[in-house]
Amino acid sequence: MRWYIRNMTDSHSLSKKPLKVAVLVSGSGSNLQVLIDAMNAGSLPIEIVGVISNVKEAYAVTRAQQAGIATAVFSHITEGENAGKRMGIKTFERHAGAQLNEWQPDLVVLAGFMRVLSDDFISGSPAPMINLHPSLLPKYKGLDTHQRVLESSDAHHGCSVHVVTAELDAGQVLTQAMLAVDHSESAEELQARVQKLEHQVLPWTILLIAQGALNLKAINENADAAPYLPALPLKLWLNSQIAR
Template identity: 55%
Template sequence: MTKSPLRIAVLVSGSGSNLQVLIDKQLNNSLNIEIVGVISNKETAYALTRAKNANIATFVIDKNEQGKTYKRAEFERLALHVLKPLEVDLVVLAGFMKILTPLFINGVKDELNAPMVNLHPSLLPAYKGLDTHERVLKSGERYHGCSVHLVTSELDAGQLLSQAVLDVRPDDTPATLQNRVHALEHMLLPRTIDFIAHGVIDVENVGDVYRFWGN
């Protein structure tokens, strides 16, 4: 018996390359998901174009009728209002650059009864926050990568689900390292979602952190 697709909503702020990977895998049936909505806090985000091209519902929560950017609490209330009728199984933050508060995080958990995961460009718990590639190079780390974790009210501190690791090369720059980590992200996020869809990762009772090596 074929399982129903995992219903996913994706929150984005930028170009949406990771969203595009999920769209492609949905379209070629290599990932048993249905992206039921894409929400952006930036009306100029190219990720919205990617979603529209795939006939996925998009929602922009950027500025109010007076042209002022929504304050965080109002954004979160509106986003929850958008999500409720979508009946999502999973909320994914992929290049979403807005820090969320307990209002939204608890709303997703308690009102939608859905887990929420974030893709972060470092090997957490190291290098939370921004500018991870520059900081890794400045610190002389041997390894770098990306992580998928459950979202909590503490920034980039939720339970780890999976990581992809690469060796830092002597000639790496922040730009080359970013490009290499992007390639890892495109592998890690769909694989992690696939593990969630098939019960390999139980978000209610997380066991081992799954780690993969890249180039």
């Protein structure tokens, strides 16, 4: 699989415009940094047109600013006379939607973004959305995935990149990466190992999209046209035994 992808990269037309990507973040932005580094190295044919954060202090914003990428912060905690009050999701979506429409990306990537988005926002987006989730979907949707895996008898764990839908972590799975679970480790140790997989699978998935190997529009249209068919994800298995 990697050999094939690398050959697609080598044959990529230099005249083809890069995929314009907007990234939504809430935390440290380690996956964002991977995308920035791959973009700057010329390994990934993308242009990160902007980063939106719902957390003012998120280090991901600093990473974007240091790379000269446009940023917008619509904090989930308000300031001023309404200090400490949580920004409603509709207010966030109104601001974020206007910003995305201004940037006009080809793809929106949720990388460690910790708010659930509405169907109106998703359907009104100027581009398809994908999300990176720390589990082997459809297992362990939502939060605390690493601890939940350790409390189970699962032999494997990992991460998934999937299409964003209004139902939480329920969209079409595009790619997955997996590792063996060591039930003697802590949730933090397991999270660190899974994060290394995230840093691999996300850029490779975006490369597949940029090269047209994954057509998100067709995937969405097929899902709407044939809801009676079972989901058949295209899984890019990056089997890994990354040491702790």
